[in-house]
Amino acid sequence: MSAKQFSNPVVRWIDHRLPVFSFLDHELHEYPTPKNLNYFWNFGSLAGITLVIMIVTGIVLAMSYTPHVDHAFDSVERIMRDVNHGWLLRYIHMNGASFFFIVVYIHIFRGLYYGSYKAPRELLWMLGVVILLLMMATAFMGYVLPWGQMSFWGATVITNLFSAIPLVGDSIVTLLWGGFSVDNPTLNRFFALHYLMPFLIAGVVILHIIALHRFGSNNPIGIDASGPQDTVPFHPYYTIKDFFGLSVFLSLFAAAVFFFPNFMGHPDNYIPADPMQTPAHIVPEWYFLPFYAILRAVPDKLGGVLAMFGAIAVLFVLPWLDRSPVRSARFRPAFKIFFWLFAIDCVVLGYLGGQPAEGIYVVLSRVATVWYFLHFLVFLPLLSVFETPRPLPQSISSPVLGGGAALAGAAANAAKEKV
Amino acid sequence: MAKTLSKSSAGKSPADKNAPENPGRRDFIVVASYAMGAVGAAAFAWPVINQMNPAADTLALASIEVDVSKISEGQSITIKWRGKPVFIRHRTAAEIAAADEVDLAGLRDPETDEGRVARPEFLVVLGVCTHLGCVPLGQKVGEVRGEYDGWFCPCHGSHYDSSGRIRKGPAPTNLEVPPYEFTSDAVIRIG
Ligand code: HEM
Ligand code: FES
Numbered sequence: 001m002s003a004k005q006f007s008n009p010v011v012r013w014i015d016h017r018l019p020v021f022s023f024l025d026h027e028l029h030e031y032p033t034p035k036n037l038n039y040f041w042n043f044g045s046l047a048g049i050t051l052v053i054m055i056v057t058g059i060v061l062a063m064s065y066t067p068h069v070d071h072a073f074d075s076v077e078r079i080m081r082d083v084n085h086g087w088l089l090r091y092i093h094m095n096g097a098s099f100f101f102i103v104v105y106i107h108i109f110r111g112l113y114y115g116s117y118k119a120p121r122e123l124l125w126m127l128g129v130v131i132l133l134l135m136m137a138t139a140f141m142g143y144v145l146p147w148g149q150m151s152f153w154g155a156t157v158i159t160n161l162f163s164a165i166p167l168v169g170d171s172i173v174t175l176l177w178g179g180f181s182v183d184n185p186t187l188n189r190f191f192a193l194h195y196l197m198p199f200l201i202a203g204v205v206i207l208h209i210i211a212l213h214r215f216g217s218n219n220p221i222g223i224d225a226s227g228p229q230d231t232v233p234f235h236p237y238y239t240i241k242d243f244f245g246l247s248v249f250l251s252l253f254a255a256a257v258f259f260f261p262n263f264m265g266h267p268d269n270y271i272p273a274d275p276m277q278t279p280a281h282i283v284p285e286w287y288f289l290p291f292y293a294i295l296r297a298v299p300d301k302l303g304g305v306l307a308m309f310g311a312i313a314v315l316f317v318l319p320w321l322d323r324s325p326v327r328s329a330r331f332r333p334a335f336k337i338f339f340w341l342f343a344i345d346c347v348v349l350g351y352l353g354g355q356p357a358e359g360i361y362v363v364l365s366r367v368a369t370v371w372y373f374l375h376f377l378v379f380l381p382l383l384s385v386f387e388t389p390r391p392l393p394q395s396i397s398s399p400v401l402g403g404g405a406a407l408a409g410a411a412a413n414a415a416k417e418k419v
Numbered sequence: 420m421a422k423t424l425s426k427s428s429a430g431k432s433p434a435d436k437n438a439p440e441n442p443g444r445r446d447f448i449v450v451a452s453y454a455m456g457a458v459g460a461a462a463f464a465w466p467v468i469n470q471m472n473p474a475a476d477t478l479a480l481a482s483i484e485v486d487v488s489k490i491s492e493g494q495s496i497t498i499k500w501r502g503k504p505v506f507i508r509h510r511t512a513a514e515i516a517a518a519d520e521v522d523l524a525g526l527r528d529p530e531t532d533e534g535r536v537a538r539p540e541f542l543v544v545l546g547v548c549t550h551l552g553c554v555p556l557g558q559k560v561g562e563v564r565g566e567y568d569g570w571f572c573p574c575h576g577s578h579y580d581s582s583g584r585i586r587k588g589p590a591p592t593n594l595e596v597p598p599y600e601f602t603s604d605a606v607i608r609i610g
Contacts, residue, residue, distance in 0.1 A: 185474070185477065275503070
């Protein structure tokens with residue numbers, strides 16, 4: 001990091017002793033970014049902002065929330081009715097969780113389509129999967145806090161997943177519960193952990209960004225920037241683009257919060273938890289449905305649990321399953337088809353996860369589950385061998401300048417020599 | 420790393436002048452320090468984790484007594500024990516006979532009906548599906564009882580028979596029989 005000379009003397013004095021300004025300037029201002037990024041590259045910053053929104057609204061909710069089985073439900077109702085702006089803060093937090101997942105899922109599929117998980121960004125990708133796992137744990141425990149029927153039975157079903165582990169399973173479940181069933185100790189610790197985990201996420205996000213800034217962003221054509229002519233400084237070019245995306249995002253978010261705040265929720269969670277009565281049809285939050293469908297597709301308890309966790313674990317090794325050296329799907333005609341089939345498969349799984357586990361739904365869930373794993377374990381490795389990718393442009397600039405690959409390539413080389 | 424460390428420090432420090440050039444001993448000290456650190460960390464980790472296990476007052480949750488003489492034949496009641504529902508069904512003669520006739524070889528978790536009851540008229544089981552812990556339906560009049568006239572778990576479709584044995588669906592084992600005994604003709608104590 002080269003120390004920059006700032007004109008403001010106070011800034012200069014501080015920066016000499018604590019180079020935060022140089023750091024920010026380096027990482028957010030001059031930071032060279034491929035000039036061809038499309039709007040799918042907005043979702044990383046959107047995810048970061050959503051995390052901040054969740055932490056801020058969460059901390060103020062915690063000021064009025066009581067993590068006790070006798071008071072939790074009522075304290076949330078009190079937030080909704082009596083606490084000043086409580087309804088707003090809770091609806092932002094509640095819908096924020098859904099929007100967080102929408103943003104992160106788009107962010108992930110962006111990575112899948114443009115091959116952003118490939119060398120040298122494997123660790124960047126894997127840190128992203130860690131963030132996804134932490135988010136799932138956080139959202140799951142947050143959903144338990146209002147102590148409605150879905151909170152309680154969701155917690156029961158999900159904690160019971162661990163009982164499938166041979167030998168130690170039951171001890172683990174007892175350890176998670178702090179008793180013989182989901183009860184007050186469970187709620188109490190879930191609150192403590194729900195408070196903690198977003199800060200762990202923030203920590204991993206920092207690592208994620210350090211890894212990102214090592215090689216910079218991937219881009220829609222998936223080839224490396226060959227020099228300064230292929231990049232623009234992050235500020236103001238991408239700060240302004242990110243801000244535009246943010247305003248669109250916040251408009252949609254606000255529309256949900258103000259006009260249909262309960263659309264993505266489940267009405268049964270406005271019924272206080274009753275340990276003696278399971279609702280007729282329990283479903284997790286929408287963002288867990290594809291994984292829930294995989295769980296139920298397998299007719300064996302341990303097998304179902306393994307398949308569900310395996311569905312995420314397989315993402316960790318994705319960089320080694322897809323061996324094709326070409327990143328972007330734009331130049332991989334066959335991969336592109338399989339990508340879209342996979343995307344449809346995930347939506348279908350999400351739909352099936354919300355349906356009762358009977359009849360045709362079970363059969364379809366099995367087909368979709370098998371397709372999910374075939375995609376990663378068979379199709380991608382085979383495609384990397386048998387697919388013939390289309391020719392890659394010489395540089396990021398060449399398709400933009402339209403002057404023909406050779407011309408732009410020559411320009412790029414000339415520019416490289418100058419630097 | 421240990422090796423470079425021992426070499427450079429052995430040369431420099433004046434107190435070490437007479438120390439033999441013995442990287443093996445240095446390594447031993449380094450390894451022993453790491454090991455002590457690891458033992459200390461583990462010794463501290465245990466209370467940090469074990470505090471999550473059920474506390475003494477939770478474990479002390481008393482046993483309960485239930486008067487079963489009020490349950491008429493064919494009726495079921497649900498009571499709460501250790502935060503979980505317990506099903507007590509006063510079974511009809513037909514239900515007992517049906518439970519008895521089942522061929523054990525065809526069961527996922529083979530148990531005789533006799534082995535699961537203190538008295539055949541009263542079946543006492545935890546109302547907790549052994550799949551993922553939902554409360555199965557079939558206690559109230561008019562609720563679905565599944566294909567085997569016992570209970571049906573709506574969460575992922577497990578069917579239990581009139582002895583609470585798993586017959587169909589993802590649950591791996593029969594509904595659990597809690598520890599209980601008849602303290603008199605009319606009263607059972609659970610726990
Ligand atoms: C990764 C960020 C976070 C996610 C994804 C998340 C998710 C959730 C979800 C899904 C709920 C249930 C909302 C409902 O149905 O009512 C919830 C509730 C809650 N969360 Fe968070 N949360 C996050 C961060 C935080 C933080 C940092 C705090 C700080 C303590 C917090 C405190 C609370 C409280 C007190 C509740 C209960 C009130 C309520 O239900 O609205 N959350 N959270
Ligand atoms: S919990 Fe009963 S079938 Fe899954």
